[in-house]
Amino acid sequence: MADSQDVIHALAADGEAVEALVADLAETDWARPTPAPGWTIAHQIAHLTATFRMAGQAAGDPEAFKEVAAGAGRDFDGSVQQVLRPYLAKAPKVLLECFQVERRAAEKALAAVPAGRTVPWLVRPLPAPVLAAAGMMELFGHGQDIADTLAVRREHTDRLRYLVEFAVRTWDFGYQAHQLTPPETEFHFEVTAPSGARWEFGPADADQRISGPAVDFCLLVTRRRHRDDLALTARGKDAEAWLDIAQAYRGPAGPGRTPGQFRGR
DSSP states (O other), X not given: OOOHHHHHHHHHHHHHHHHHHHTTOOGGGGGOBOSSTTOXXXXXXXXXXXXXXXXXXXXXXXXXXXXXXXXXXXXXXXXXXXXXHHHHTSOHHHHHHHHHHXXXXXXXXXXXXXXXXEEOOSSSOEXXXXXXXXXXXXXXXXXXXXXXXXXXXXXXXXXXHHHHHHHHHTTTHHHHHTTOOOOSSOEEEEEEOTTSOEEEESOTTOSEEEEEEHHHHHHHHTTSSOGGGSOOEEESHHHHHHHHHXXXXXXXXXXXXXXXXXXXX
């Protein structure tokens, strides 16, 4: 992972990009359903707000966060809904203000964590730069749901490298979500950045290989597009199977998206 402050700056820029998607929406638009079943645009922003509040608390007040995490461990889905509920009760303008406040507080708290020190998180402690990259994953996925709802084409930059690195680090999450045992072999990932740069991870001589554009890779691991609609290729039986289950977040995989769902947009 690159310099921690670089990741924080990238997190802040991605947050501003998502904020721009909803800043000028009419109040009625916040109730529009998104591709995530049962979730409106307001749900998407409420979830991001709650996530940043938790990240800010984990970095800035670890003991208080541990109490929250203990509750989430007992009933994860119930805890998510409980955290969302107060934000969803707010008017869109107030919810947007909460998103801005919690996002900036989290960025500040993460930036203040000394290098090499971990912060508590839902499963295990993480270095602050890794938690920031996880925040970028959340912004990418939920931001894509909002963009799809509004038929907006997003512009991506090489900031995606932090999300790609995070997805490579968490390559086994899809196996966990499906109660499968990850293969013992290592994968090689060759990902093409929006700028055209090539990012490579894993053993260069690995038999199992994944390659393709960074944007498509991120859409896959956030399950915002079906693999059939992405320009990703796999070489090797295990790599081919991984494209069906890849995800960069813990917990249930969810329904994902269907082939051709966004064709023509």
